[in-house]
Amino acid sequence: MSEGRSSKVRHQTIIELLSTQGQVYVQDLAKQFDVAQETIRRDLSKLESQKLLKKVHGGAVNIQSKFERNFSERAQAAVDEKKAIAVKAASLIKPGDTLFIDFGTTTFEFSQRVKLIDNITVITNSPLLANTLQENPTIETILIGGQFNAALNACLGGIALKNITEFFADYAVIGAGAIHHLHGVMDQHVDEAAIAQKMMENSDKLMVLADSTKTNKHAINVVTGWENIDYLITTCKEFKLTDNKKRSKTKIIVAELT
Template sequence: MAMTSFNSRTRREEIVRRATTTGLTTVEELAETFQVTASTIRRDLAMLTSEGRLTRTFGGAIAPNAHPEASLRQRIGEAFEAKRGIARWTASQIRPGETVLLDAGSTVGALAHELRSARSLTVATTGLTALNELADVDAVHVECLGGSLRHLSQGLVGPLAEAALEKMTFDRVFLGADGVSPDGGICEADLQQTRLKELMARRTEHVYVLAHAAKLIRQPFHAWARLPRKWTLVTDHEADSSVITAFTANGIEVVAVNHEGQRVG
């Protein structure tokens, strides 16, 4: 929505706020939002950069350390009820006898918890959370993809994990995300993460991205995983209808669920 009531000082404050809360901010988006010229925005960004409040990027700016990567421990308690609802609905889509691939992350870890009661299921994973959830479940056969451990995300990445993926295919793949865009795919802090997610998505016909509402149209980092044209976003009922429309307009199926795991809308 365009804003016309901002003077230069308050406009710059709003630019900093947006860069801090949503991540990457482009000149074109800001010019349209504030109904000023691109040159005016560039002058704003130059001033804010000289003050150390922003860091310039190609075509825009981001707040310095606006989104330091949170550890898995920090994320587990974030949007807990929303993640549980997402996990419950997603688990209901998995059929006995299937072979599924679970990403690292707290939301996918919640899905692993829901699978503790599964039978005749094979689960491959790159996430220590999923491994811990299923380690003592005899009815679930677990395959651990090797690799280098990222301590913050408690996930395995790198050439060993990538090589293991080449040996398997899956009925369904479930991916986590730091941010999700209808045209950009999945945003993560590290290029090794995004490369692995792209490879994971290629090993199945059914790709699910699990992300609560606060992660939608969010660009906290600069590494992206481009997804196949057909994939499903599973989010919670707090997602704004205009945001959902942005995804469905790009041909992405969106499933919004309540905290009990029931589909809404």
């Protein structure tokens, strides 16, 4: 096998490894192909010049953003439930309403439904949601600025929090990292939790969207307790059936799968 042919095989294999693993290491690749580490470094440099990967110390990472990989994987989880929740939640929104919407796979499904409602105003920290909503020219979309997190496709941090305080909405519509039967809405990401809290503080009502994979779970951050949740749209019938004084304020709506 010629060197040219060998390099093509290595390049193809490296791209395949990156698509499944997200990252490769020079030392491991050198052992796998039985070549010098300098040969692998040249391979990575060439692939980077073709914009097929990004070199990092000791190896390379997938040129595809972490957000694209993570979002695709998360979006496939409980997809039918998320669609059912989105339909039920959107049925509560009427023309003239103003909404905060944070970013998540379920709120993304919600944006796909709510974009069919004319003459609403949506304030979001997600460029992806803003782009989706702009498909309806009657919707006024306000994009919150701040430090952009590519992995989450959202603007976070102090600037975003300050921007949110400049607005007031009828609803804050948020996703949930977890729904705990005692503690309420929880999230694993501190900055995401802060955004949801600020949106909630500047809204008349709080609507939480959570499929069954999020219920009866817990995470590191408490976003808000049950006393602040006006609506929980879920596919988990257990919350509807279980008596809990902490949830006395919350209207729990179970979205049925079709």
